[in-house]
Amino acid sequence: MPELPEVETVRRAAEATLVGRRVVALAVRNPQLRRPVDIEALKANCVGREIRGFRRRGKCLLADFGDGCVVLLHLGMSGRFHLLAPETPIGPHEHVVWMLDDGREWRFHDPRRFGLVVPIRLPPHGNGPPELASLGPEPLDPAWSGATLHCELRKTRRTVKLALLDQSVVAGLGNIYVCEALFEAGISPKRAAYRIGGARCDRLVEAVRNVLNDALEHGGTSLRDFASLDGSEGRFAVRLRVYNRESAPCPRCGERARIRRIVQQNRSTYYCPNCQT
DNA sequence: ATATTCCCCTGGAAGC
């Protein structure tokens, strides 16, 4: 489900509603996520502590509990957070429950259980969590440029679609926004990454930023599972130009070509064979 | 190093 715009949407909602709350208790109903949840370490990082803030790195959300206590949260494909009134009956996929000092409960809900809840202790003067060490640049950071991307892409013989999905090349893109950005930049998803020149990398960086910013303004994309803390859905799905639009007329060249779906690395890619070269 | 395939898991939609 969640790529950078969805995770950032959740981060903003969490920041606005959870900062300052204290965790009075924590329950793990099912620790079997992508990696098993270390329940004792998670309690040590959360219980009795105050939520100080939320940061985002790529698709990872980082909840800060002070004193170097951090919880890394990843939504996988189907993860959501619920912020619920006291006594709300527990749902079948609400695997982790933080009970807050105002009586409300903050719950991690993830039917497919591809998500992550990882307690982390940061050393006082150390770097960030090691889980984040392999992540590439943030696409919305001004430091990320066409030159940076060009430098990465020329190193690999993979297709540009696969390279952009690689979180060490750039952090936060997933299947939807890679397809959308390649469409906006007019680049074929089948093109070998190393064959894309500097000028087209400039265009690609701009396209990625445009698509991400546009999606952010609309609260992300909800196709199936995604919703923010209060259950509200993203409004970007209707603005998708190629993703999930197989056989539709191309939004740029109209009837000259229809959107095509192909499979790369077992995942769908949508593109216009006429506009994207 | 890279491409390919498969795996983790559940649920919804589509096809018969």
Added chain:
DNA sequence: TGCTTCCAGGGGAATA
């Protein structure tokens, strides 16, 4: 109304 098959915003491992 079933039942089966396919598909899904992620990530990683095993194989060739």
